[in-house]
Amino acid sequence: MQPTTDRDTTTWYLIHTKPRQERIALTNLERQGYTCYLPLLRVEKIRRRKAEVVSEPLFARYLFVRLDTSDNGPSWAPIRSTLGVSQLVRFGTRPAKVEDPLVDLLRSRELAQPTEPLFSQGDTVVITEGPFAGLEAAYQMVDAEQRAMVLLHILSQPVPVKIDAASLRKVN
Secondary structure (H helix, E strand, O other): OOOOOOOOEEEEEEEEEOOOHHHHHHHHHHHHEEEEEEEEEEEEEEEEEEEEEEEEEEEOOOOEEEEEEOOOOOOOHHHHHOOOEEEEEEOEEEEEOOHHHHHHHHHHHHOOOOOOOOOOOOOOEEEEEOOOOOOOEEEEEEEEOOEEEEEEEEOOOEEEEEHHHHHEEEOO
């Protein structure tokens, strides 16, 4: 007779979601008792004419789900009809397994990841609105009132100007 061992029979798999429904799929899968992970990236974006920090999925339209691979585990069938889910990612007929170290690495990087600013000091930006529209400037910083400080070159002199961050666009 073989001794019984307590080994983990669960593995991470990849879910393909419907467009912009990663959080809906995550919520509905978790309500059904599945363990899920949606890696997020914190970025600064312009919303309602103000710069604010938002969390968006690191991989658009994908999230990870931990499923039991043993015959005793819960059925995977409800996943297909879960609101927000498009399908389980497969290679041929086999569901795509994701190794634990990769998910652990993503989790640790997500926790250590600083917020990505919209602009960095020294970036070349174009002013899109107002009296300086169309002019290039060097981005400096954001002040306490959430207005961007840029340096415009006027008459061969750098002139600091405060401008609404929503009126700036980064030059590639």
